[in-house]
Each structure stands twice: as structure tokens, then as C-alpha cells.
Amino acid sequence: MNMHQPSTFTYAGAPNTVTAPPLPASNAGWAAAALLFFWPLAFAAFNHSSRVYPLWATGDYTGAQHASDRAKSLGKTSLLLWVVFFVLMVVLYGVVIALAFTMPSTHG
Template identity: 55%
Template structure:
């Protein structure tokens, strides 16, 4: 018989296996995209991409993940800005040609 605070042996659940975090991607490819399409954003993109591994080695898992995310963000933002500039350029050319 079990007491009010005791559980039967079959109800005891083992702890789930510990998950070790993995090194996040540095997103250096997105930093290269930033150089090609909108170079001013390449500076913070490379800054964050190059901080991922040192932060990871110091044990700052959240900092490494944040730097990885920011590097990708700046690369994607540069691509979006490039696309917006192309669309505005084409609209301007279309406006100038239509008025001639």
C-alpha cells in the first residue's frame, strides 16, 4: 500500500535526456549578400557573423544565437532594400519615358 505522498514505482517517469545546444550558423552567406546588394549593411552583418563562434566558445549560447539571427537579418534586409530600389528605379524610368 502506498501513502498519500508516495507514487507507485510504475508512475515514476525518468527525466528526459538532456539536449545539448548546437552551434548556430554564422550566416556569413547573408553577410556576403549584404556586400553584393547593399554594402552599408554588410558592416553590421559581418560584425555579427564574426561574433558567433567566439561567443559560443565563451559559453554564451544565447548571445551566439542572437548574433547569428542579426547577421541573417541584415543580409535579408539588404536584399529587400535592393529590390525596393530596383522597383523604384523602374517606376521612375517608366514615369520619365511615359512623359516624353
């Protein structure tokens, strides 16, 4: 059985079947991105990423989806923070270089 397909469970003595929603993505890739781009967020991202399947397997489908979404958002946030820091560094270096060229020379 494919883990990403809906599962059907039939309980003994129960005439109805319960269909589980598909397993949400663990978004472990976004957790790895958090590790590369802004490591402090990686702890929470990997924690949420690793909780997706256990929550889904125990029937907490909304909790599993929330953990999946949270891991993804933490990875995207770390990427955004890295981009912001990178742009600020480029601007800072540009300002320093521009000031270096406009300063009068003190060499005689």
C-alpha cells in the same frame, strides 16, 4: 567531432555533464549578400557573423544565437532595400519614358 553537433563537457569533480546546444549558423552568406546589395549594412552583418563561434565557444549560447539571427536579418534587410530601390528605379524610368512619348514634339 563535428562542430555542429552538441558537445558534452565534463568538469573535474562535478558529477553532472553540461550539454552545449548546437553551434548556430554564422550566416556569412547573408553578410555577403549585404555586401552585394546594400554595402553599409555589410559592416554590421560581418561583425555579427564573425562573433557567432567565439560567443558559442565561451558559453554565451544566447549571444551566439542572437549574433547569428542579426547577421541573417541584416542580410535580408539589405536584399529587401535593393529590391525596393530597383522597383522604384523601374517605375521612375517607366514614368520618364511615358512622359517622353506623351510630350508634344517641338521639332518643326
